[in-house]
Amino acid sequence: MTHSLFVNGRLHSVDTDGDAPLLWVLRDHLRLTGTKYGCGKAQCGACTVHADGQPVRSCSLSLADAATSRIETIEGAAGPEAEALTAAWVARGVPQCGFCQSGQLMSALALLRANSAPTDADIDAAMSGNLCRCATYNRIRAGIHDAAAALGDRS
Amino acid sequence: MTDTPPSDTPKRRFRLTRRRMILGSGLVGGALVVGYTAMNPMQVGGALLTAGGPDFDPGPFGPYIRIDADGGVAIVNPQQEMGQGIHAALAAMIAEELDADWDTVRVVDARVNFAAYGPQMTAGSHAVAYHWDKLRKTGAAARSMFVDAAALRWQVPRRLITVQNGVVSHPQSNRSASFAELLTDAARHAPPREPVLKRPEEFRLIGTDRVRRKDCGPKSTGRQVYTQDIQRPDMLVAMVAHSPRFGGMLKRFDDRDARRIKGVVDVFAIETGVAVLAQDTLAARRGRDALRIEWDDSAAERRSSPELTAWYRDIAVGRAVIDATSFETRGDIEQPQTGDRFETTIDFPYLAHAPMEPLDCVAQVRGWDVDIWSGSHLATLDQVQAALTARTIPGRVKLHVLPAGGSFGRRGLMSCDYLVECVRIARRTGHRPVKLMWTREDEMTGGYYRPMVHHQASIVLGADGLPSDWRHRIVAQRLIPVGDNPQNSEGVAGSPYFAAANTLDCRIASPELPVSVSFWRSVGHSHTAMAMEHIVDQLARRARRDPAEYRRALYQKAGATGRLRVLEALCTRAGWGKPLEDGWARGMALHDCFGTIVGQVAEVRLDSGRLVVRRVVAVVDCGIAVSPDQVAAQMEGGIGFGLSAALHGAITLKDGVVQEDNFDSYAPVRMDEMPLVETHILPSTRPPTGMGEPGVPPIAPAVANALFALTGTPTRSLPFGRQA
Structure with missing residues (x-):
């Protein structure tokens, strides 16, 4: 059946069943492949997107449930916090293999939008759902601090 | 990072032919032409691997350096990037000796090409050590060709010419020219037989904090393309049900329910289990879940840890x-043993690699021709295994090496298990490309x-x-x-x-x-x-x-x-x-x-x-x-x-x-x-x-x-x- 899904500011029509995980709708139907499959059971965070501004694991959110929310993926991430994070990621050389980083950035983005000056403990709490097998964690934490500082300087 | 080499224009082809004649006449040796000199065993192997395939154009500066008409320098990374940053280290070696402008140097991943790069195997932490002399000589030789060109144009001694950030200068006469301006002339010069390398204390780039990864942009915006993200026209997605026990063999399976799942296209047995082909990943997964399989565990491992x-x-x-x-x-x-003995034991468990990107591969088999997209780090081996599986010759296998979402050794198997599995499936799809997806569970329980x-x-x-x-x-x-x-x-x-x-x-x-x-x-x-x-x-x-x-x-x-x-x-x-x-x-x-x-x-x-x-x-x-x-x-x-x-x-x-x-x-x-x-x-x-x-x-x-x-x-x- 057909569902309407609001992704990155656009309304999409998706022809599949409502039980389909949002992750596969994004990747296989809408071709938004920045959101990654890593575990399929909300353990790794590689598929993190925003639903009404909240970070969620798209592998464990059904299309039917997602259809009631505004979805934002890495492709649609924009605004000063997103720009500051990307700039910090590049300046710090955060990524290694990079596969988890879309999810890391979406979790970090939700954090920074809610908390403009997060502490280490805030960051650990917000980011502990995102695995990185390359263990880029220290650079991720530093990158979030850098982005917060850059946003603070600007305002 | 993953753009493809420029296609050959008639002009380039002409230049290549001329250069080939020079190379064949023995006037040129050394780093620029590794793999090209006659009687080189690499060339013999390369000829086997590329037989029937397109001839390879090394360009005037050899297979590792491409300089555009506007002077832009692209350095070809023959090794596989799986997170370890090898592309930056190798490019820096060339850029250092070439005295290119590092900030504008691009890195391009090489497709597998034995004739140009020899065996492409990224393993054993060897890439930087292995390429240290070879790539620096490549850079130094190209630099020397630019110096030759400038010396001739300005009629000044070579030794008074300097190169920095892609600009060739003669300070005494205050003349300078960019790589772009000298490109045509430089390409006419022969690379030196023994390029002179810098002493470590002369390095401007190597060993500095300026040598950073070049792939952070795409990897910080979701734009980096991995095998998981590959889409091809008419592509099917495959999943395979493997034996839950090591050494278990397929006895029989019932695919009636699986075939009723919307989107499932085909189900068949292969050497490693039962493959389900579907229109998309979810349908493949659901189809596989609906299979009823009996395994023969007579030769399987049944013990516990x-x-x-x-x-x-x-x-x-x-x-x-x-x-x-x-x-x-x-x-x-x-x-x-006599005296005061110390005795100890230590037990270690099996460990999975668990890279963030679960195993995957895309393959298309069209008769003799095979295309593969994979985060392969034993790329040459993968090419040979794919050819054996598809009953073709390696030269007809185009392996598009993609950055891997981690590997830690899992994508570097001698048996190339998941790639071979993908090719086996792709032989039976009537030329349609297949993306094989392993779930996280497949990867963790799948051994190796x-x-x-x-x-x-x-x-x-x-x-x-x-x-x-x-x-x-x-x-x-x-x-x-x-x-x-x-x-x-x-x-x-x-x-x-x-x-x-x-x-x-x-x-x-x-x-x-x-x-x-x-x-x-x-x-x-x-x-x-x-x-x-x-x-x-x-x-x-x-x-x-x-x-x-x-x-x-x-x-x-x-x-x-x-x-x-x-x-x-x-x-x-x-x-x-x-x-x-x-x-x-x-x-x-x-x-x-x-x-x-x-x-x-x-x-x-x-x-x-x-x-x-x-x-x-x-x-x-x-x-x-x-x-x-x-x-x-x-x-x-x-x-x-x-x-x-x-x-x-x-x-x-x-x-x-x-x-x-x-x-x-x-x-x-x-x-x-x-x-x-x-x-x-x-x-x-x-x-x-x-x-x-x-x-x-x-x-x-x-x-x-x-x-x-x-x-x-x-x-x-x-x-x-x-x-x-």
Whole structure:
């Protein structure tokens, strides 16, 4: 059946069943492949997107449930916090293999939008759902601090 | 990062023909034309691999350097990028000698091409060391061609010409020209036979913080394309149901329900199980879930991990007899040990690689022609295996190498298991491309693990407190089917801790069982460093000596000057011997592998039974650090990877079935468990050595030794706190 899904500011029509995980709708139907499959059971965070501004694991959110929310993926991430994070990621050389980083950035983005000056403990709490097998964690934490500082300087 | 080479224009083809004539006449040799000189065995192999395929155009500056008409420099990375940052280190070597403008240099991933690059195999932390002279000569030769062009144009001596950031200058006459302006002239000059290389003190780029990764932009915006993201017209998605037990064979299957799932296109048996083909990933998954399969377990592994551990222990002490091979023998080993014996054992579990990108591959088979998209790091081997599977010749296999979402060895199998599986399926789709997707569960339960290992040692200390008689047994499956299993004795073989031993008897036994094993980041060192470094701390305590001082004595005796230098720096940087807060302890470990020596000191505390590692100080001697930033990144990554295994990692069997199948039961370190890492690189003028793996081995023993200092209890099995 057909569902309407609001992704990155656009309304999409998706022809599949409502039980389909949002992750596969994004990747296989809408071709938004920045959101990654890593575990399929909300353990790794590689598929993190925003639903009404909240970070969620798209592998464990059904299309039917997602259809009631505004979805934002890495492709649609924009605004000063997103720009500051990307700039910090590049300046710090955060990524290694990079596969988890879309999810890391979406979790970090939700954090920074809610908390403009997060502490280490805030960051650990917000980011502990995102695995990185390359263990880029220290650079991720530093990158979030850098982005917060850059946003603070600007305002 | 992954743009394709420019297509040949008629003009380029003309130039190539002219150059080929020059090369064929023997006027040119050296780095620019590696793989092109006549009678070179590489060329013969390359001809086989490319037979029937397109001729390769090396361009005027050889296969590694492409300079556009506007002067833009693209450097071709022949190795596979799986996170280790190799593209930046290799490009920096060329850019340094070419004196290109590093900030504008682009890196392009090479497609597999044996004729141009020889065997493309990224493994064993060898890429930087292997390419060190070769790529610098390539850069220096191209630079020399620009200097020749400028000297001729300006009628000035070559030696008065300088090159910097892609600009060629004659300072005396205040003339300068860009690479773009000199390009046509430079391309006409012959590369020098022996390009002159810079001395290390002349480096402007190598060894500086300017050598950073070039792929952070796409990897920080979701734009980087991995195999998982590949879409081809008319593509199908495949999943395969594998036997839940190693060695299990397909008996029969019922696919009626599977075929009723919307989107399922076909179901058929292949050598490794039952393949389900579908329009998309979800349908493939649902189709596979709906299969009813009977497996024949008559030849399958049915034991559980405790039984295997007990068997390995029996092998080590001779209660179960399998052939063992000696790898270190000294003195009279028939004599029983006398005196005060120290005995210990350590058990290691199977470990999965669990890269963030589960295994995947895209293949299209059209008669003789095969296209593959994969994060292959043994690319040449993958090309050959794909050809064998598709019954074609390697030259008809186009392998598009993509960056891998991690590998840690899993994508570098000799048997190329998942790629071969994908090609087998793609042979049966009527030319439609197939994306094979393994789920996380498929990957974790699918084998090719770091093997289970048992170490047993019996050591007598001499009057000087140093080991005088060392007997060591290792039990581990072979990583490759032939040979004496040296990949599992590396790190014990040749240890400096044997320096004072008059009697030395080290043997390795290699049991055979259906559980598949393979290379896992740092290979044998992933367990031998733990065994040796933890044993040494226990010996030091027995001899009532400080672990650093005890190591120093042994390194001096062994003449291990490299280790001594790392040890001294490590003690200084880590504040060894200085008091810590109550409840905290330091532990030290040093190990050398892949030519690189790493020392680590971990600060550890037990927080109501939970192990906390707050900080790791690391000292590394990797020769010239081409990219200090990436050396630090690999140290951080290696520590996180090694710590994940040491704290939580174990793949266990129950009745032959793997019990850990996702990140909830096989848990890597998360951000809140990651220690701070301080990396100190020792200055060096030695050619660079490996860095992708050497950060891994010392962390487990450093933590074990800190725990030993805290509690007095040695670690007898990994992961910490779990009985083998």
